[in-house]
Amino acid sequence: MKNKYNGIYQELANRIKDGMYQPLEKLPSEHELVEEFEVSRETIRKALNLLAQNGYIQKVRGKGSVVLEVGKFNFPISGLVSFKELANKLGKESSTKVHELSIIHPDRYLMNQLKANEQSEIWKVVRVRKIDNDRIILDKDYFLKKFVPSLTKDICEDSIYEYLEKELNIKISFAKKEFFVEQATEEDKELLDLQMYDSVVVVKNYVYLNDASLFQYTESRHRPDKFRFVDFARRQT
Amino acid sequence: MKNKYNGIYQELANRIKDGMYQPLEKLPSEHELVEEFEVSRETIRKALNLLAQNGYIQKVRGKGSVVLEVGKFNFPISGLVSFKELANKLGKESSTKVHELSIIHPDRYLMNQLKANEQSEIWKVVRVRKIDNDRIILDKDYFLKKFVPSLTKDICEDSIYEYLEKELNIKISFAKKEFFVEQATEEDKELLDLQMYDSVVVVKNYVYLNDASLFQYTESRHRPDKFRFVDFARRQT
């Protein structure tokens, strides 16, 4: 752990997960934590703020930091979790089939979404995700080629994110997601096991790099009964 | 504005919204902001962190803080925005009809959701939200009565949140939301103008107070074509 406050955050989070600090009880006071970890109070406070942001504790002025129930706030699909991470977390049988992997030039819609121009080269990756033997999710990914020179079917079947982060050392920094429900298209019906459903949940995802440049646009189409999103929101002060 | 850093955050956010700082350009450096606002650097940094959290800027080490164009998108349904705030923001014709307002004792499902027992008294509020003359949203709210002694039809038709915050001075602090798609029930079909749709988007909302006690459980049922959720997620360091 590079940073002190990050290390302290991890340590305290583990203690909560391990039950050393029980839900509805209080954490040691900031002053006590200062003594235990031998750092300044602002450093402890950074760690506590991380815990609060991630739903581990609630700070109450004049009282202390109350531990929240953990399981409840450990969201299955919040933030920027990849399909692989998610499937692992849920312990589900899952697989990925690459349906298309090609380099295209953008049409007007894509130019707009990716802020590219007609000459831009773009990776198009279409993947079908199986969970428990049903084809549940249709993922269409578009990357700007200038960021990702090469891409193979094997990589796409594994985890593109792992490849980008570990091999290419591309740093993903933030994303904007948008959800809505849409009528299923012919393509959806063909590539997914939609059963009696005639609509899909569409998640549009815009992924940005560390320097704030738009890097990827993804459209993810889910069978409605298998879609679920959890959000933890803190009211602005 | 009570806090310095909050005031500075508001001021900088306004400058971005007003276009004084343009997207993809950089904010003044932290040092320059220290001089302008005559505060310490940590205070400036708190303001900048708020801007980053809310999608206004992206901080880049060694370079500066880049203004994002995403910031302008003031997400329609992110965080804890009430129906009234939302309708106002979108400038839509909207109204609320109270369908039921009563005090009940919880069944097993509600006892579980609200962590209440059989003796608890609970406000049940059922409201139908019209947008552009269609009944689009069915809201079922459950409050623990011990927190909200009195509640009238008028209040429910206006904004319950405004009443709670301004009149009762109840401080809402954080919430967990959960979304999924469900088959429409008979009640949905009766109370909403579902047209040809036979499913609804369900949003379950658990609202907590400052002291981390669960205060309200809400189930919000939307006609699928009128539902949309936007999320801004920052990757953990």
Added chain:
DNA sequence: TAGTGGTCTAGACCACTTA
């Protein structure tokens, strides 16, 4: 009154980017 968290300061050193 004592203890808690919330804000704020004036420095310091570091890692990274740009020139």
Added chain:
DNA sequence: AAGTGGTCTAGACCACTAC
């Protein structure tokens, strides 16, 4: 080398909660 943001410190004062 100069400028940027990232981390960290050792204090200070305040507002709120509990007793």
